[in-house]
Amino acid sequence: MNRTLIAIRRLITSILFFAALVFLWHVLVQRGTWSPLLLPDPSAVWAYLVGAIKDGTLLQACGVTMRRLLIGYGISIVIGIPLGLLTARFRVFADTIGVLALGLQTLPSVCWVPLTLLWFGQTEFAMLFVVIMGSLWSMVIATDNGIRNVPPIFSRAARTMGAKPIFTLVFVMLPASLPFIVSGMKQGWAFAWRSLMAAEIYVTILTGFGLGQLLDNGRSLSAMDQVIGIMIVIIVIGLLADKILFSPWERFLHHRWGTGRS
Amino acid sequence: MPLNEELQPSAPAKLAVEHVSKEFQTGRGGVKALEDISLSISEGEFVCLVGPSGCGKSTLLSIIAGLEEPDSGQILADGKRITEPGRDRMVMFQEAALFPWLDVTGNVMFGLKLKPNLTNAERHEVARFYIKLVGLERFASSNIHELSGGMKQRVALARALAPNPRVLLMDEPFAALDALTREQLYGDIQRIWEARKKTIIFVTHNVREAACLGNRVILFSPHPGRIRQEFKINLDRPRDINSVELAGYSTEITRALKGYIVAEAAE
Numbered sequence: 249m250n251r252t253l254i255a256i257r258r259l260i261t262s263i264l265f266f267a268a269l270v271f272l273w274h275v276l277v278q279r280g281t282w283s284p285l286l287l288p289d290p291s292a293v294w295a296y297l298v299g300a301i302k303d304g305t306l307l308q309a310c311g312v313t314m315r316r317l318l319i320g321y322g323i324s325i326v327i328g329i330p331l332g333l334l335t336a337r338f339r340v341f342a343d344t345i346g347v348l349a350l351g352l353q354t355l356p357s358v359c360w361v362p363l364t365l366l367w368f369g370q371t372e373f374a375m376l377f378v379v380i381m382g383s384l385w386s387m388v389i390a391t392d393n394g395i396r397n398v399p400p401i402f403s404r405a406a407r408t409m410g411a412k413p414i415f416t417l418v419f420v421m422l423p424a425s426l427p428f429i430v431s432g433m434k435q436g437w438a439f440a441w442r443s444l445m446a447a448e449i450y451v452t453i454l455t456g457f458g459l460g461q462l463l464d465n466g467r468s469l470s471a472m473d474q475v476i477g478i479m480i481v482i483i484v485i486g487l488l489a490d491k492i493l494f495s496p497w498e499r500f501l502h503h504r505w506g507t508g509r510s
Numbered sequence: 511m512p513l514n515e516e517l518q519p520s521a522p523a524k525l526a527v528e529h530v531s532k533e534f535q536t537g538r539g540g541v542k543a544l545e546d547i548s549l550s551i552s553e554g555e556f557v558c559l560v561g562p563s564g565c566g567k568s569t570l571l572s573i574i575a576g577l578e579e580p581d582s583g584q585i586l587a588d589g590k591r592i593t594e595p596g597r598d599r600m601v602m603f604q605e606a607a608l609f610p611w612l613d614v615t616g617n618v619m620f621g622l623k624l625k626p627n628l629t630n631a632e633r634h635e636v637a638r639f640y641i642k643l644v645g646l647e648r649f650a651s652s653n654i655h656e657l658s659g660g661m662k663q664r665v666a667l668a669r670a671l672a673p674n675p676r677v678l679l680m681d682e683p684f685a686a687l688d689a690l691t692r693e694q695l696y697g698d699i700q701r702i703w704e705a706r707k708k709t710i711i712f713v714t715h716n717v718r719e720a721a722c723l724g725n726r727v728i729l730f731s732p733h734p735g736r737i738r739q740e741f742k743i744n745l746d747r748p749r750d751i752n753s754v755e756l757a758g759y760s761t762e763i764t765r766a767l768k769g770y771i772v773a774e775a776a777e
Binding site for chain 2: 399401402404405406407408409410411415419420423424426503504505506
């Protein structure tokens with residue numbers, strides 16, 4: 249009872265904050281500080297969003313973008329976690345894949361776009377490739393880091409209970425590094441999202457019109473209501489993903505490990 | 511019914527430590543952790559290994575557990591040479607080493623998962639039995655971080671007992687606990703030892719604790735780790751850590767221990 253009350257109060261605080269932000273925006277536009285061509289009124293952005301939802305372009309673009317994102321991100325996780333396990337456990341992998349991951353992690357993924365265009369042309373795969381290059385390495389590094397931070401006593405205890413190396417890896421090392429892996433997944437998600445937007449803005453492809461392309465399209469038409477509208481959609485999707493994909497994991501971690509959350 | 515059989519205490523094992531030596535390489539050359547240790551422990555005996563830090567008592571325990579290998583010599587459990595860890599010898603560490611992603615029951619069941627011939631329902635039943643034995647039935651589904659230090663060690667004890675080992679190896683399991691909690695656990699461990707008929711090897715640097723728990727106290731001295739003396743503790747159980755007779759024993763052992771340390775310093 250008390251808890252829901254607190255939750256409602258927190259929600260109201262957030263809503264008030266954003267309402268104030270929109271109001272401030274509206275006032276600035278009304279005062280004529282900037283040309284409405286550069287900064288349209290919130291109502292114009294709203295009108296664009298409603299129109300785009302009604303004619304289907306927005307939902308379609310969201311669908312295209314989310315599909316690319318989820319497939320690319322999924323591939324990154326499926327490849328990244330095992331690679332991280334290998335680099336954490338075997339020196340050969342640490343000295344090869346580990347160094348490569350660290351290096352490519354520092355490369356902003358938008359740098360992949362020119363090469364990708366030449367290699368794969370204007371295809372769906374080019375999009376996926378940029379997303380994977382953006383998020384894979386942080387998954388590898390987070391998993392590696394997680395495994396290395398597992399207290400050695402855990403695997404000793406597991407060995408005394410008859411656990412063999414593979415069993416220990418899957419049922420001790422992996423769950424023990426879950427806090428690291430989840431934060432790595434979160435970071436990987438953020439990188440995947442950024443990469444995809446960069447790729448979509450740079451690459452116009454015929455197989456699907458994503459949010460990034462819609463945004464770039466708005467720029468070429470000088471339709472700032474569209475540009476800002478799409479930016480807001482991108483932010484909202486990011487927030488929702490955080491709440492839907494990661495909050496349950498983080499709640500589980502806090503509950504079991506007793507960490508964080510004051 | 512296999513479950514009933516499973517819950518019967520398995521027969522305790524006898525151990526023979528034969529001329530075991532172990533050296534560790536450090537930055538400044540080798541350190542002799544154990545030098546030519548021989549020791550025999552009979553079935554169901556409660557033996558305490560005491561000595562100052564660096565005397566190799568924990569190393570010996572690790573070798574018996576099969577977590578480390580001796581440089582020379584061997585250890586036999588019921589005549590069979592120990593080469594790797596096994597469920598017949600379970601270990602309790604100084605830190606409880608419980609897995610934070612599992613609840614209490616999950617932790618106690620962990621070792622049972624690796625035991626064949628048990629259904630999952632039976633594993634649950636076995637876990638419940640041992641959780642009750644250590645007096646934590648109310649906390650069966652608690653998270654590890656919600657437990658006190660003493661409760662964590664109780665869970666670790668239940669986890670070590672659950673696979674029904676024949677030997678229990680305890681490496682200073684109570685060293686990090688407060689005195690009052692420790693006293694309770696002295697009572698519990700003696701009760702469980704009598705009920706479950708385990709061979710127990712208990713490592714500690716606390717002489718009084720050793721005298722309270724062991725049938726026999728083996729005194730180690732460091733540099734290199736060697737066995738110096740043995741004391742038989744002829745007191746009825748359950749023993750009270752605060753009793754006068756026990757104080758007599760611990761005074762005697764402490765005096766001997768100090769003697770070896772002084773002798774070593776003079777060398």
